[in-house]
Amino acid sequence: MAAFRELGLAPWLVEQARQMGLSRPTPVQASCIPPILQGRDCLGCAKTGSGKTAAFVLPVLQVLSEDPYGIFCLVLTPTRELAYQIAEQFRVLGKPLGLKDCVVVGGLDMVAQALELSRKPHVVIATPGRLADHLRSSNTFSLKKLKFLVLDEADRLLEQGCADFTADLEVILEAVPARRQTLLFSATLTDTLNELKSLAMNRPFFWEAASEVRTVDELDQRYLLVPEAVKDAYLVHLIQTFQDEHEDWSIIIFTKTCKECQILNMMLRKFSFPSVALHSMMKQRQRFAALAKFKSSIFKILIATDVAARGLDIPTVQVVINHNTPGLPKIYIHRVGRTARAGRNGISITMVTQYDIHLVHAIEEEIKLKLQEFSVEEKLVLDILTHVNVTRRECEIELEYMDFDEKKEINKRKQMILEGKDPDLEEKRKAELAKIKKKNNKFREKVQQTLQEKKQLQMKRKLQKKMERRNKLRAKEEK
Numbered sequence: 470m471a472a473f474r475e476l477g478l479a480p481w482l483v484e485q486a487r488q489m490g491l492s493r494p495t496p497v498q499a500s501c502i503p504p505i506l507q508g509r510d511c512l513g514c515a516k517t518g519s520g521k522t523a524a525f526v527l528p529v530l531q532v533l534s535e536d537p538y539g540i541f542c543l544v545l546t547p548t549r550e551l552a553y554q555i556a557e558q559f560r561v562l563g564k565p566l567g568l569k570d571c572v573v574v575g576g577l578d579m580v581a582q583a584l585e586l587s588r589k590p591h592v593v594i595a596t597p598g599r600l601a602d603h604l605r606s607s608n609t610f611s612l613k614k615l616k617f618l619v620l621d622e623a624d625r626l627l628e629q630g631c632a633d634f635t636a637d638l639e640v641i642l643e644a645v646p647a648r649r650q651t652l653l654f655s656a657t658l659t660d661t662l663n664e665l666k667s668l669a670m671n672r673p674f675f676w677e678a679a680s681e682v683r684t685v686d687e688l689d690q691r692y693l694l695v696p697e698a699v700k701d702a703y704l705v706h707l708i709q710t711f712q713d714e715h716e717d718w719s720i721i722i723f724t725k726t727c728k729e730c731q732i733l734n735m736m737l738r739k740f741s742f743p744s745v746a747l748h749s750m751m752k753q754r755q756r757f758a759a760l761a762k763f764k765s766s767i768f769k770i771l772i773a774t775d776v777a778a779r780g781l782d783i784p785t786v787q788v789v790i791n792h793n794t795p796g797l798p799k800i801y802i803h804r805v806g807r808t809a810r811a812g813r814n815g816i817s818i819t820m821v822t823q824y825d826i827h828l829v830h831a832i833e834e835e836i837k838l839k840l841q842e843f844s845v846e847e848k849l850v851l852d853i854l855t856h857v858n859v860t861r862r863e864c865e866i867e868l869e870y871m872d873f874d875e876k877k878e879i880n881k882r883k884q885m886i887l888e889g890k891d892p893d894l895e896e897k898r899k900a901e902l903a904k905i906k907k908k909n910n911k912f913r914e915k916v917q918q919t920l921q922e923k924k925q926l927q928m929k930r931k932l933q934k935k936m937e938r939r940n941k942l943r944a945k946e947e948k
């Protein structure tokens with residue numbers, strides 16, 4: 470493989486990369502850096518932990534160093550934690566340039582951000598929602614001279630779902646110049662490829678790692694078949710075993726909802742495990758603090774929702790446990806990709822209940838690999854079962870006292886206000902929609918019932934006719 474300097478990078482940048490421990494480029498870097506330096510748009514699809522961040526940070530810094538101004542580059546990313554992580558890479562690699570960066574994410578002071586933006590930082594790293602808010606509400610900065618637009622986790626940014634970025638992206642795309650270089654990266658680009666291609670129109674260079682299997686070889690991927698009711702006992706047993714056998718390992722446990730995340734954290738704490746939670750219902754300051762504690766290995770267990778599924782790069786993570794089987798193979802790929810990064814080994818264990826087997830099949834089909842069973846000594850799980858279940862119940866009751874659901878409702882209403890919607894009106898609309906849905910369902914049920922009755926009547930008549938014919942035949946025979 471070519472060395473960094475053979476890719477066209479300046480010596481100071483090669484030296485800076487070397488100091489960061491990047492001595493030889495990874496395949497995604499070796500393939501994407503030269504076309505980016507040639508001024509082409511780039512779509513890079515490479516496995517988790519393969520160095521996609523440096524694949525865009527290095528060429529952006531190189532071009533910036535030739536003609537430094539602000540705002541030169543905008544990086545969009547789906548989560549706030551990821552924005553800070555990317556900013557750090559820019560800061561470290563761009564140190565000799567005296568790089569000025571600005572992180573623009575939700576949950577933090579908007580005025581301070583607006584002020585920073587007005588000081589024309591070289592690079593802005595933002596989550597789409599907050600940046601769009603700034604664009605809508607102030608004119609203290611301009612993106613009109615931008616040279617680079619980078620979409621990290623690009624497929625997630627274009628996805629329509631619970632956190633839908635499309636409206637915010639529209640605002641941002643209107644604010645950036647048409648003449649720009651667009652760089653799109655993710656470990657899972659393929660199903661949004663056409664939309665992505667429409668964003669990158671400047672002789673786009675598409676690079677995808679040539680590998681049938683979508684996950685890294687260093688990752689040992691297991692599943693654990695567990696009945697729903699005893700899942701937590703298995704989890705406690707797994708953690709205890711890993712902690713006993715590998716004191717220095719860090720573990721991420723992914724959960725389906727914020728509430729589940731919170732309950733599991735409370736429960737693990739009661740078992741004296743050093744755990745912290747990370748989910749979107751926490752205040753931003755708490756989120757950063759939790760992640761910092763986990764990154765510095767003060768707390769070795771992170772329980773998180775999918776807010777931590779993408780991009781986070783924490784080398785000490787040796788184990789990923791999926792407390793629920795992810796509904797989408799793509800989410801599975803990103804979650805388990807939090808371990809076995811940059812050539813290191815790692816293990817993932819996905820808990821599978823009797824209802825999730827089809828999800829595992831879908832995952833296996835997508836990643837082109839069969840998960841292996843993880844064996845557990847069941848007697849040990851049974852020994853702790855009652856204790857774990859009672860502790861969980863205690864935590865659920867405690868959480869009820871903390872008005873978690875109520876807070877969730879308040880957060881939802883706050884979010885609506887921020888999006889310019891009237892929560893009461895939305896509630897009314899939702900109730901009306903539910904009413905219409907109920908009415909439609911009733912109507913559908915009625916139609917179904919009528920059809921069923923008709924069918925039954927027809928069958929009855931047919932049967933009657935058949936009987937009559939048979940009786941007639943029998944009568945004839947008797948004669």
Ligand SMILES: Nc1ncnc2c1ncn2[C@@H]1O[C@H](COP(=O)(O)OP(=O)(O)OP(=O)(O)O)[C@@H](O)[C@H]1O
Nearest residue numbers: 491493494495517518519520521522656780782811
């Ligand atoms: N050339 C290199 N040599 C050694 N290590 C590298 C190199 N490039 C990047 N790394 C390291 O690899 C790790 C993973 O890189 P990065 O976070 O960019 O991965 P990624 O491909 O963006 O993963 P994900 O899809 O999960 O976001 C980082 O710790 C980074 O410092």
